Amino acid sequence: MAPILDIKNLYKSYGATEILKDINVAIEPGDFLVLVGPSGCGKSTLLNCIAGLEPISGGAIHINGKDMTDVSPKDRDIAMVFQSYALYPTMTVAKNITFGMKVRGVDAATQAAKLAEVAAQLQIEPLLNRRPGQLSGGQRQRVAMGRALVRDPALFLFDEPLSNLDAKLRVEMRTEIKKLHHNLGASMVYVTHDQIEAMTLATKIVVMKGGVIQQIGTPAEIYNTPANLFVADFMGSPAMNLIPARVQQNGTGHRIEIQRVDAEPLVLEDHRPLNLPGNVIMGLRPEDIAEAGFRAGAEVQEATCLVDMVEPAGADTYVVSQLGGKQVTARLHAETSARAGQPMVMAFDLAKVSYFAPRRVSG
Amino acid sequence: MTDATIHSRPSRSTSSRAGRIALRTLLYVFLIGFALFYLMPLFVMLTTSLKSLDEIRTGSLVALPRDVTFEAWRTAWSGACTGIRCEGLxxxxxxxxxxxxxxxxxxxxxxxxxxxxxxxxxxxxxxxxxxxxxxxxxxxxxxxxxxxxxxxxxxxxxxxxxxxxxxxxxxxxxxxxxxxxxxxxxxxxxxxxxxxxxxxxxxxxxxxxxxxxxxxxxxxxxxxxxxxxxxxxxxxxxxxxxxxxxxxxxxxxxxxxxxxxxxxxxxxxxxxxxxxxxxxxxxxxxxxxxxxxxxxxxxx
Missing domain, CATH: 1.10.3720.10 (MetI-like)
Structure with a gap:
């Protein structure tokens, strides 16, 4: 199947400043692509480039097989939902939703039919005669989505649509967007700085930093095998533990030694046939460190560590320990017997470890 | 803040209330004085426009008109001369x-x-x-x-x-x-x-x-x-x-x-x-x- 969106070697610069560098992404029809990264990474600019709201400096954008690089936004067969919703303040909800059709000269009967359909889908029929100022944040969000849905475009674009909502509503709307994507089977590109939104919604994630793509992959790929330290650190909450370690070849596997203050080094064995340098950063997610006896697996190894801090979080309890000069967080079950200041036996799942080359020491 | 002060010191409330009323009075006197000052020219204009020329010559500038006449308004509207033409405003x-x-x-x-x-x-x-x-x-x-x-x-x-x-x-x-x-x-x-x-x-x-x-x-x-x-x-x-x-x-x-x-x-x-x-x-x-x-x- 031809990709619905195909971005090739896209560059974008403002004057001498390069905002986006050599972006290459393609998605299949029905994909939910999430662009995620810290603020200033260029993700919103990339979305605006796809929409045609920002001209690009190099490369090409194809939507639905057609070259859209120099096509104006209205002819790209897209619809967009904005962070501030961008509803037309003086128009009623109904007029907001039908404005695009009116501009395009769609006849009144079709407009009314489409409006009714979308209003029913989003359950906003009682709001149709109100103005945006009379709506709550969640309702405005629905209307903004209605305005996009009514177009029935080849590609939906979302620019941080949930970031103005409160925490509870955000989770609700997230589920609803996911449901919408499932029901419509539509192709979507979604920008967010919230990695949880990215994980829950995406079929494909693009992690960006400084205008450069760091990794493209499914949520599982990004989460389990991050391509570099940035991705490892950015995706996941609490963040992946990144522990400096020394490595020695030991048969086909490796002996991993982690320095500790006031204690013997922690020694673990990785039996996987890898090719590792002498110094590495070992990446291990908090949930891959458990209380001894609570984790089974061929590569689970136990070691005694000193507990520095215990943070109960309801469903889980986070336990912090010092390893290799870093605060290492373990996600334990809620009823753990860990106490701050006490040693405890922890189980490390070596099968889940990712290794990274240490950051070059700068300065 | 004024309220809080009053509530916390009930013994002094009488004196502070008297002070407040005095301040208010002073404020009103000043404001009314300024308002009169600003309205004075308008008052003079209005009354003068309603007087006859005789009355203007004989009466005081700030006095109310004795006989109200709209003759001056009529002239200003359609009869007054601007140079050689006399069509009013x-x-x-x-x-x-x-x-x-x-x-x-x-x-x-x-x-x-x-x-x-x-x-x-x-x-x-x-x-x-x-x-x-x-x-x-x-x-x-x-x-x-x-x-x-x-x-x-x-x-x-x-x-x-x-x-x-x-x-x-x-x-x-x-x-x-x-x-x-x-x-x-x-x-x-x-x-x-x-x-x-x-x-x-x-x-x-x-x-x-x-x-x-x-x-x-x-x-x-x-x-x-x-x-x-x-x-x-x-x-x-x-x-x-x-x-x-x-x-x-x-x-x-x-x-x-x-x-x-x-x-x-x-x-x-x-x-x-x-x-x-x-x-x-x-x-x-x-x-x-x-x-x-x-x-x-x-x-x-």
Missing amino acids: KPYLLNSLMIAIPGVALSTLFGAMNGYVFAQWKFRGANVLFALLLFGCFIPFQVVLLPMARVLGILNLAGTIPGLIFVHTVYGLGFTTLFFRNYYVTIPMELVRAAKIDGAGFFRIFWSIFLPLSLPIIVVTVIWQFTQIWNDFLFGVSFSQAGTQPVTVALNNIVNSTTGVKEYNVDMAAAILAALPTLLVYVVAGKYFIRGLTAGSVKG
Whole structure:
């Protein structure tokens, strides 16, 4: 199947400043692509480039097989939902939703039919005669989505649509967007700085930093095998533990030694046939460190560590320990017997470890 | 804070209440005094315009009229002489209206469009151009009299009412653009983007989205421009000829060209007539004026 969106070697610069560098992404029809990264990474600019709201400096954008690089936004067969919703303040909800059709000269009967359909889908029929100022944040969000849905475009674009909502509503709307994507089977590109939104919604994630793509992959790929330290650190909450370690070849596997203050080094064995340098950063997610006896697996190894801090979080309890000069967080079950200041036996799942080359020491 | 102090020290409440009443009284005395001071000229104008010339000569300046007569108003309206013609202010009021209404409408419309471009369609050099336009707000208008006379001559508009409309539109643009630009910068850029994706073009977005949002700032601009154009004397006296003079120029002529007895009652009635339209605009739209001036700071 031809990709619905195909971005090739896209560059974008403002004057001498390069905002986006050599972006290459393609998605299949029905994909939910999430662009995620810290603020200033260029993700919103990339979305605006796809929409045609920002001209690009190099490369090409194809939507639905057609070259859209120099096509104006209205002819790209897209619809967009904005962070501030961008509803037309003086128009009623109904007029907001039908404005695009009116501009395009769609006849009144079709407009009314489409409006009714979308209003029913989003359950906003009682709001149709109100103005945006009379709506709550969640309702405005629905209307903004209605305005996009009514177009029935080849590609939906979302620019941080949930970031103005409160925490509870955000989770609700997230589920609803996911449901919408499932029901419509539509192709979507979604920008967010919230990695949880990215994980829950995406079929494909693009992690960006400084205008450069760091990794493209499914949520599982990004989460389990991050391509570099940035991705490892950015995706996941609490963040992946990144522990400096020394490595020695030991048969086909490796002996991993982690320095500790006031204690013997922690020694673990990785039996996987890898090719590792002498110094590495070992990446291990908090949930891959458990209380001894609570984790089974061929590569689970136990070691005694000193507990520095215990943070109960309801469903889980986070336990912090010092390893290799870093605060290492373990996600334990809620009823753990860990106490701050006490040693405890922890189980490390070596099968889940990712290794990274240490950051070059700068300065 | 005053309340809290009173509640926490009940023993001193009597003395502080007395002090408060004294302060209030003083405040009112001052305010009423200032109000009287400001209203005094209007009072004198009104009473004088209702007196006969005899009464003016014999009575006191601030006394109420003994016999109320509207003779002076009638003269001011249709009989007073401006130089050699004695038609009163009526034709000149009409001239002023024919200048002010299109002048206000055009400068407001173009100002709105300029402001829309400067706020929402940034282009290369926009800031420099805007700064230059603002400069136009502060130019002393005497400086432009000669070049403008030349331009009006070339356009074949010298001494005509359309010529004066043109002059007022051009020199109103600095302020009207400033008003609308400052109002429109508070509108999020995403609104234009959403409309672009919906397929609307430059003018469609202006008419359907921005103009309907603009009522408060339109009121401010209309009041401002109407007052400016109506009260203008310099352009009126420089670029008009007999028959196209605005009311301010005619008023000056009535007051200054009388020979013999000075008809103070007619002068006063004429002055009030000439000022009435601006007064009316303030009374009708004044509350929107304040609201509109502060509207930029509140989310639309």
